[in-house]
Amino acid sequence: MxxxxxxxxxxxxxxxxxxxxxxxxxxxNNVMSFGTHHYVKYMCIKSLDIKHDGYVIDLCTGTGDLARIIKKLHPDAIVEGIDFSENMLKIAKKKSLNTKIQYFQGDVTNLPYPDNTFDAVTIGFGLRNIQNAEKAVEEIYRILKPGGSFLHLDFGNPNFLSKIYEKITPFLAKIFTENADFYEYLIKSKQNFLPPEDLIKDFESKGFKLKKREDYLSGVISSQTMTK
Ligand SMILES: C[S@@+](CC[C@H](N)C(=O)[O-])C[C@H]1O[C@@H](n2cnc3c(N)ncnc32)[C@H](O)[C@@H]1O
Structure with a gap:
């Protein structure tokens, strides 16, 4: 991994x-995905089996997109988000003012929760950025309740559309940001990450069982839902 x-x-x-x-x-995110990331995130959460009053955590929550969709679709659920970037969390909190979502600063490779805590654990576009992804997956397995759901969402297999995305992203980053090199990292991290098939094998090797895999935007984005 x-x-x-x-x-x-x-x-x-x-x-x-x-x-x-x-x-x-x-x-x-809006510019690079032409807004489609909202649709994909919504569809993923919609198809995720969450108890109406379940306890759910979104890891690497960033600005809290997935956490807010979870809370919107499951208003009675207890929803938390964790990220180690205080600046990303500041924005997540600002965008979630009228919700009861709780955000915490923390490292996904060392989560401050007892075993078997959550009914569902989600992580979107996060695992790819974690050096010790093995440890993160072990932590996810540990904090998930038996029978609970783990949703992993990220880029899928390379195809024609993703090649176009990889070509235009550096240009868009140069036009709109002062940090074009960070977006070069994004492309490299995407090219170096495991394809969905191998990710599933990796999750299974940690004890998870596959519930379903879904591909979006002709496979540019892929989600894997696993259970414990
Ligand atoms: C690409 S963003 C994804 C944000 C959000 N999930 C989304 O879909 O838009 C990746 C996030 O992972 C966080 N992150 C990376 N490694 C982490 C770690 N070890 N522990 C906690 N957060 C981490 C980063 O700070 C960043 O906010």
Whole structure:
């Protein structure tokens, strides 16, 4: 799960990068995905089996997109979000003012929860950025209740559309941000991350069982729902 080429994913680098990107993060997601990331995130959560009053955590929550969709679709659920970037969390909190979502600063490789705590655990576009992704998956398994659901969402298999995305992203980043190099990291991290098939095998090796895999936007984005 560490990737094939060496790219700098030390927690310090990733933490600094998202702190610096935070102000432009949502704007750039909208630009780079032509707004489609909202649709994909919504569809993923809609198809996730969550008890109406379940206890749910969104890991690597960033600006809280998935956490807010969960709360919107399941108003009685207790929803929490964790991220280690204080600047991303500041925006998440601002955007979630009228909700009861709780956000905490923390590291996904060392979660401050007892075993078997959550009915559902979600992580979107996060695992790819974690140097010790193995440890993060072990933590997810540990905090999930038996029978609970784990949703992993990220880029899928490379195809024609994703190649176009990889070509235009650096240009858009140069036009709209002062941190074009961070978006070069995004492309590299995407190219070096495991494809959905291998991710599923990896999750299964940690004890998870596959519930379903769903592909969006012709497979540019893929989600895997696992259970414990
Ligand atoms: C690409 S963003 C995804 C944000 C959000 N889930 C979304 O879908 O828009 C990745 C997030 O993971 C966070 N992150 C990376 N490694 C982390 C770790 N070890 N512990 C907690 N958060 C981490 C970053 O700070 C960043 O906010």
């Amino acid at each position: 560490t990737g094939r080429k060496v790219i700098d994913k030390t927690p310090e680098t990733i933490h600094l990068m998202f702190n610096m990107l935070s102000e432009k993060y949502d704007f750039m």
